[in-house]
Structure formats: structure tokens, C-alpha cells
Amino acid sequence: MCGIVGYVGREAAIPFLLEGLRRLEYRGYDSAGIATCGPEGLTIDRTVGKLVNLAAKLGESPSDATIGLGHTRWATHGAPVVANAHPHVGGDGEVVLVHNGVIENHVQLKQELAAAGYDFRSATDSEVVAHLIAEGLKRASEAEGADANAPYLDAVRWALSRLRGTYGLAILFRDRPDLLIAARFGSPLVVGVGKGEYFLASDASPLAGRTDRIVYLADHQLATLTPSGFTVHHREQGRISPQIERVKLDELIPSLEGFDHYMLKEIHEQPEAIRNAMRGRLDDQDATAIFGGLNLTPQQLRSVDRIILTGCGTSWHAALVGEYLIEELARIPVEVEYASELRYRNPPIGHNTLVFGITQSGETADTLAAVCETKRKGHRTLAICNVVGSSIAQAADGGIYLHAGQEIGVASTKAFTSHCCVLAMLGLYFGRTRDLSFEAGQQTIEALRSLPMWVQQALQCESRVRAVAQRFADATNFLYLGRRYNFPTALEGALKLKEISYIHAEGYPAAEMKHGPIALVDRHTPSVFLVPRGITYDKVMANMEEVKARGGPIIAIAGHDDPQVEALADEVIQVPEVPEFLQPIVSVVPLQLLAYHVALIRGCDVDRPRNLAKSVTVE
Numbered sequence: 001m002c003g004i005v006g007y008v009g010r011e012a013a014i015p016f017l018l019e020g021l022r023r024l025e026y027r028g029y030d031s032a033g034i035a036t037c038g039p040e041g042l043t044i045d046r047t048v049g050k051l052v053n054l055a056a057k058l059g060e061s062p063s064d065a066t067i068g069l070g071h072t073r074w075a076t077h078g079a080p081v082v083a084n085a086h087p088h089v090g091g092d093g094e095v096v097l098v099h100n101g102v103i104e105n106h107v108q109l110k111q112e113l114a115a116a117g118y119d120f121r122s123a124t125d126s127e128v129v130a131h132l133i134a135e136g137l138k139r140a141s142e143a144e145g146a147d148a149n150a151p152y153l154d155a156v157r158w159a160l161s162r163l164r165g166t167y168g169l170a171i172l173f174r175d176r177p178d179l180l181i182a183a184r185f186g187s188p189l190v191v192g193v194g195k196g197e198y199f200l201a202s203d204a205s206p207l208a209g210r211t212d213r214i215v216y217l218a219d220h221q222l223a224t225l226t227p228s229g230f231t232v233h234h235r236e237q238g239r240i241s242p243q244i245e246r247v248k249l250d251e252l253i254p255s256l257e258g259f260d261h262y263m264l265k266e267i268h269e270q271p272e273a274i275r276n277a278m279r280g281r282l283d284d285q286d287a288t289a290i291f292g293g294l295n296l297t298p299q300q301l302r303s304v305d306r307i308i309l310t311g312c313g314t315s316w317h318a319a320l321v322g323e324y325l326i327e328e329l330a331r332i333p334v335e336v337e338y339a340s341e342l343r344y345r346n347p348p349i350g351h352n353t354l355v356f357g358i359t360q361s362g363e364t365a366d367t368l369a370a371v372c373e374t375k376r377k378g379h380r381t382l383a384i385c386n387v388v389g390s391s392i393a394q395a396a397d398g399g400i401y402l403h404a405g406q407e408i409g410v411a412s413t414k415a416f417t418s419h420c421c422v423l424a425m426l427g428l429y430f431g432r433t434r435d436l437s438f439e440a441g442q443q444t445i446e447a448l449r450s451l452p453m454w455v456q457q458a459l460q461c462e463s464r465v466r467a468v469a470q471r472f473a474d475a476t477n478f479l480y481l482g483r484r485y486n487f488p489t490a491l492e493g494a495l496k497l498k499e500i501s502y503i504h505a506e507g508y509p510a511a512e513m514k515h516g517p518i519a520l521v522d523r524h525t526p527s528v529f530l531v532p533r534g535i536t537y538d539k540v541m542a543n544m545e546e547v548k549a550r551g552g553p554i555i556a557i558a559g560h561d562d563p564q565v566e567a568l569a570d571e572v573i574q575v576p577e578v579p580e581f582l583q584p585i586v587s588v589v590p591l592q593l594l595a596y597h598v599a600l601i602r603g604c605d606v607d608r609p610r611n612l613a614k615s616v617t618v619e
């Protein structure tokens, strides 16, 4: 939800902090701020809006301070105004911090601190933590001979013991211009270990190009960073030996590579992303799939009698596709749950139920909470995720990485198609331990191997899509309609349009339209029909007739050379004819492009749409 960076070392801090925030801006961009400790003491700069505003402000007064922290915000408490922008100050300025997460008991703490004489300058929950640490400093003992950092660590520990909620924190102290403390519970933080310099960030991308040695902080852990080194402590158990991992980060250096936006780049990266998802996972000898990280014994695998797929947003749509895939290929009952509901619905879950968290970022708070809840109950809980070392990947008992590469655009595209591809392989994997024949397995593998080519062919529709976007960019409502595998595709197409063009759009099973939504149909409301040839083709054609009869414009995503569709639809966008179980991956491409081009025409910020963030790390 927010991005945090920190730096301690011998070089000027601000260049790393600014570039790091730029790489994290996809996590939130309502406001941004940086604090540094230099000869002139603590300096804080904050601006509303995108990071370029902060960079301009900092450019007015360059600083050579060698320690600092930064933050880019997605507002949870308090409007996106300067007063609510991070960093926040505690006490009379002896503490400065940035926070990612939500403090659930901030109201009560604020009342206590205000009564104790602390002045609040913002409407945020985060400011409470700054004042709490300032209060903790007053209580920290100046034990003789103790580690010089001890009073500051004790102050932070004491403050954290009063909090309820989640936090990723980076903290500076006016009286210790060489010390940065980090703390993590529920919001990710990584420490980068350089040569005589140490980095802190919400994920590894800001560290690319600076170091490949990383410590993934775990919940309840704190880190102290100084120019002479870093330490890691467990909040209660004391100092621990950190596990320094070497991580190939170069690919995390974001680059548009000639595209106008990350979203368009990632739409066009899908053939390669799908190849990467399948690399080394298709087994011709046994006509099955191979996964190294499920951590399931053959007995556990065979005993699975039900699967729950849980996620949010686009990942929830991919889970719906997974339901069709796994039930068709493996004949195992699948239930799809919104993660935010699963956590509180408390459904009865049998001993042989397998739970999968479906997530691109691996940091979505609702999905993390659902995964932790089913794990707490003792159920085998796995993750299908795109970010190595992310919170959900760490929390799960095992899982499958997408290997789709970094997805920067807030609107998820290649993660959706990669999730669907992995879920198809999972269906094959489970199916071949049950009733899926060798021949059927071979046919499935053959189709999967053609998938990158089919997606590449689907991308050829872009000029056609651009023309359709021109015609309908002024509409205020869209309907998206499909059946079976293309029902979740319709939902995904509607979400793409909503979140980047701000046009209201609804996805429905095509048959469901006559049970109410058809009342919305008029000549101003385009209906997008997914109507490839298949077992429900005639039924969808009938639904198109119903819309046509009421004067509704029709945009059809159809197979090649289909005169029936051509006669009925106002616009036809052709995609390759593929086996039904792979249609979502091919048919979603024109829907992604349609959303992209409509948003462009409407002047929307495609990569950073209003009110959104790439990773929703609050519930």
C-alpha cells in the first residue's frame, strides 16, 4: 500500500531514496516525503501528488546528508494532503518515521498521548507511532556500558508493544544522526547489505543495481542500520543472526523498453511470461506437469479431495478460471473464495482440503490473512505467487512461482494469464494422478506449448482494438458477458476497464443478463461478448440477439471468419481458435488492450490510476 526506503552509508542519501521511491511508486502515489539527518540536523520534505513533485522540491535545496528515509503513500487514514504525508514527527522532533500498514488502536493511543501533552499535526494513524516512540525514549534507561543503540531499540520495542495492527517502519532519531531503525509486522521490509552502506525498502526493487545481498525481515523483527554495520533483533527474543540471501536483482530495474506505459509493455510480455511459467514444468514422459515447491508427498497429493482457491481482484478472477480448469482436468471439487471473506466466513474445511492463495504481489493483506488463518487451523496452505520471498510466499507451506517478471502497472495483466497457465498445469498435475489419461495429458501439454504463439497472434488485434476504443471511449457503462471459462474472463475485462478508464463496467455470465442486467441495455451501453466457437456458442449468440433487439451496441471477441458474429455485432475483434480451457488466456488480451486504449483516449494515468495502488497491504 505504501513504499518505504532508507539509506545509511558514505554517499549522499537522497539519490538512492528518490530512485527507490520511484521504483516503489506503484505501491501508492497520493503523496511522498523524505527525511534526512545531516550537519544541519533533521530535514523533512513532503509533497502531495506524484513523486516528481517531491523531486522538484528537493532539487531546490540539495543535501549531502548520508542517512535518510523516504515514503510514497496510498492514503488509509486522512486525506492525501501535506499534513498527512509521511515522514511524521514524534515528540518535539526527536523522532521521525515512515509507516506502511494500519494501526487498529490508534484512536485510543492518540487520546492517551494527547492527554500526556503530545501535539498531533495530522489525521493519520502513523503519527501515533512517532509520538509513542518519543514517549518510549523518555522511559528508555541509559544503562551504563550498554550498546549505544540499546535505548533507541528499547524505546521502539516498548512502543511496538502498545500497538495493535500492522506496520513496516523506518525510524530516525534527531540525537543519533547515524542510526536508522526498521521494524516489521505484517508489512514487508527488506534490508540491503552493501559495502559500507545499508539499504531498507518495502521490496527488493530499489536495491537493484546497489547490492544483491538481502535480508528479508520477518514479522516481529527489528533492524538497526549504521554506517559501521547492521543488526537484526526479534522484538522479544533479542538479537538474532540474520540470513543474508543473494538475489539476482538486475531484472528488477524497471524499464519501459520503448513502450509508452508499463501496462502496455506487460500486455505484450505475456507470450514470454507464459513461456517462463511453463519452463521446466511440462513432463512429456509421463504427460504431466512438474512442480518443485508444492512440498506434498505422493500420499498427500493423492488424498486431496477438495481445493480452495482464494485471492482478490484479478487474482480472484484467475482463481475462477482455475476452478473450471481443475474440475475439468482433475475432477476435484474446487471452491473459490474472496480472501477477505474466507478469513471471516470460517467455513468448515475438511482434512484433505488443499488451500491455495493466488496473488501477484504476495503482499495483499486480505490474502495473507486468509492464508495465515487456514494455516493456523492446520490445513496445508500453498501460494501461487509472482514475487519471490514475499510475505505470502514465506507464510505458505509451499507453492508455485509465476516467474512472470516484475509487474509494475497497477492493472494486472501478465500475472492474470500466467496464473491461468499455472492453474492449467496444476489441473494437469492433479488430473494425471487420477483419471486423466496419458493421451489427454499429452493433448493438454501440446495445447499449452502452443499457448505463447496463440497469445502472440491475439496481440495482433491491437490496431483493431484501438479503432473500437475510439468509437466507444465516451460510453459511461459497459457490460461484459461470457459463459463457462469466459465468464471469469468477462469479469476480468470489466475490472480492467473500470480501474484504468474509470468507466463503470460489469461482468456477468451471459445467460445471467436476462435476469436483470439487460435493463441496462440501451444504445449508449456497449456489451462486450466473448463468443469463440465452443459448446455454448449458440447460447451466447442468442444472448447477443437479445441485446441487438434492444438497440445495444455489441463488441464481439470471436474466432476467425465467423459470418454469424459479423452479421450481428457492431464491432468484431478476432482471436485465435484455441481449446476452450485456454480461451481465457487468449480472449483476455483484446480486453486488456481495450481498457488500455480507452483509458489513453480519456487521458487517464494508465500505470497509476486514481485511488489505486499495486499492492493492497491493508485490509
Ligand code: AGP
Pocket (backbone or CB within 6 Å): 311, 312, 313, 314, 315, 358, 359, 360, 361, 362, 363, 364, 367, 410, 411, 412, 413, 499, 613, 614, 615, 616
Ligand atoms: C488488478 O488489476 C488490481 N490491481 C487488483 O485487483 C489486484 O489484482 C488485487 O489487488 C490482488 O493483488 P495480488 O494479486 O497482488 O494479490
